Amino acid sequence: MRRSIARSVPALASRARPSLTPRLAGLSTTTPIQASKPTIRTLHITSRSQQASSAGVKLTSTTTSYPTSHEKIQNPVDTPFFIDNKFVASTTSEFIDLHDPATNNLVTRVPQNTDEELRAAVASAQAAFPGWRATSIVSRQQIMFKFVQLIRENWDRLAASITLEQGKVVSDARGDVHRGLQVAESACGITSQLTGEVLEVAKDMETRNYREPLGVVAAICPFNFPAMIPLWSIPIATVTGNCLILKPSERDPGAAMILAELAKEAGLPDGVLNIVHGSHRAVDFILDAPEIKAISFVGSNKAGEYIYSRGSENGKRVQANLGAKNHAAVLPDCNKNHALNSIVGAAFGAAGQRCMALSTLVMVAESKDWLPELADLAKSLVLNGGFEKDSDLGPVISKHSKERIEGLIASAEEEGATILLDGRGYKPADPKFANGNWVGPTIITGVKPHMKCYTEEIFGPVLIALEVPTLTSAIDLINANEYGNGVAIFTKSGATAQAFQKHIECGQVGINVPIPVPIGVSNFSFTGNKKSIAGGGANTFYGKIGLNFYTQQKTVTSLWKEEDALATKADVSMPVHH
Structure with a gap:
């Protein structure tokens, strides 16, 4: 499950961190979870000014109308980004050409989102977090039930997008969707998975344990599983009360965009899920944005080790699933x-x-x-x-x-x-x-x-x-x-x-x-080790233990003295707990 870095990976970033462009030239962090994946230099980047439009931008596919062949697309449409539950055309002048691997015909152009657009996505998530956090867990569960239903209804559409952009045969692309769907289905059990604990630690005193969301979190996804890896993050991150910034691979973002549309239709509020595009600049932004509290990454060792190191230096939680043999x-x-x-x-x-x-x-x-x-x-x-x-x-x-x-x-x-x-x-x-x-x-x-x-x-x-x-x-x-x-x-x-x-x-x-x-299986997660995991860090992408990554613990110890309710005279002696 892994993905793409350029020619070589930079040395670990210094704390001062000047401009990162020279150090990360060519980084395409959405390679497969392995080392030596394709690099940004293989992508053709074109320049063209484009007027942004927050109204009227829609995906070209629908539940009933989507590509079913490798015929050349006569008028390819640029991929939008997704913010505040809207598909928006980027104002960038830099685009990455995306080709059908079976023919190398142009399918779409993927924007390198501008810094302003990246900041807007984070601001949107930040603004949404207080309300989403306060939404009852049962309400979040109901949205997840609907999300699962919509994925099933759009299964073939998602598979078609994967086949066209990534190259998998349709049957395997359907399997890609199915594996991700299983994680979304598991997230529907959140009401039993996110229960706290309580213990009476002394007379009239108890300690309670809670799990609370982190805030704004991010996921950087690979090219080889365009639906499954986004679905490792979207259900678990959001059902636990976080707001998610998702960066799909610039090589095949179509499935992630469809999932965003379905999440909106399921009832996910504005700003809870935002999707941005780009290569190394977008990744560096995610690593450095102080509002982002945690990052989930699947990709190559060089990219993942860099992301783990820099993200950790910035005080973020980072889980990075890397290479394999x-x-x-x-x-x-x-x-x-x-x-x-x-x-x-x-x-x-x-x-x-x-x-x-x-x-x-x-x-x-x-x-x-x-x-x-x-x-x-x-x-x-x-x-x-x-x-x-x-x-x-x-x-x-x-x-x-x-x-x-x-x-x-x-x-x-x-x-x-x-x-x-x-x-x-x-x-x-x-x-x-x-x-x-x-x-x-x-x-x-x-x-x-x-x-x-x-x-x-x-x-x-x-x-x-x-x-x-x-x-x-x-x-x-x-x-x-x-x-x-x-x-x-x-x-x-x-x-x-x-x-x-x-x-x-x-x-x-x-x-x-x-x-x-x-x-x-809700009790288990992906569990690689050694150099397949960056820095010996967390590797709990989904399932019940995946909740640990996207939540933080809070313990509350309270004292409610029985005599305060029943006594007729105040006790002025030093309290002694038994």
Whole structure:
């Protein structure tokens, strides 16, 4: 789940902090949750003055009318921003061109919001907070129920936006929406999740514990899950009484804009949710604005470590979900058919652009002999435009991503690995997709831990395989990796699985489950560790424990003496509590 920084990441900001443009040139913090994601230099920024209009700006799609093909849009409309429950055309002169990854046709232009517009969004949220905080929890719950209903009614519309802007096939785009919807559904249980505690600590004295909202909070989202990651933040942040500034990825903001429209229709008051756009300047504004109390980020390690450091220096809560190198240990005793099919789906779905993609196999003992069969399964996948019938996976997000992925495949070959299945140079049969960002499923065998294809997160449809003799050596290899997002083991042995889960150093462990993400279960959240989490910080994006990030505790100790109600004479002695 992660996203984009430019050429290199700056050193940690100094406290004095002069202008950040030189230090963060090229930063696009909405990359995937991994390192080495596409950068702002791959986006074409145009200049054009534009008159703002706060009236009459609407989204081009509706519940019943939205794109269902990759046909070229004849008159692309600029993406607005969202403030005070209105879609507003930006007055900026800088826009980022957004292209359909399957064709590279222009879809829209995304504004780099001006400083004035960014300040207005924060002011709107600040003004809304007192009233929203005072709104009863039951009223907020009712809005969330309506929000969930509207997401369901607009499911296909949201999926279509994701397919057009991000490149996922429609079925996978629907899954993106579904995962986020589960978080919104969980937030509907807020009345039982946000209960306080009370204890009588002495005679006539009790201490109560409350959870209260923080105020104005922010979320910086990645390109690879345009609906799911915004839905990690919008329901939990708002239902707990906060007001949210959301910055979607400049590469595919359409789903977030639809969610804003639905939140308004559900009854969210003006200013409770505002959406801004941009790259590094918008991010720096969020990091420095004193009114913003907490920041949730999903993206690359370089961007996330910078955001965590600078945001923390400014006294903000920051949770940052970063890069990954997810392994699967394949034991010879496993259900071979289940394992191979699971691996292909987890490695190549969404063109490998998932922070929880299964990117690395550890073949234990003779399981290495199954790799040719794995390649045959991967060959059967159909690459095509996301709206096309029977398409299994679509393109990667940008031409720059394609070039970087193909460069890492080439580096593996140069370092002595074997390209068992090569997806470079893939072209769909339909000529309308000739200019798309295509990389076919790729499998690299004979990989060693020092190779670049292993040390760097590829974030594409590339699966690498290492070979070890025993379970112990598999555990040692995986634990030596600096990332700790997710891991899986395929085995029929309960004892083997138990030993693996006990000794493995990873936040999310799957036993015969290739992508072990506990979304939709209200008691659990995303739980990566090691370098997959910035600064060892909080990682409680959703679910019941996600409420901890968006709220602060208050304890109230009160004394109501029984004799004050019943006594006929004042007690002038020193109070002694028993």
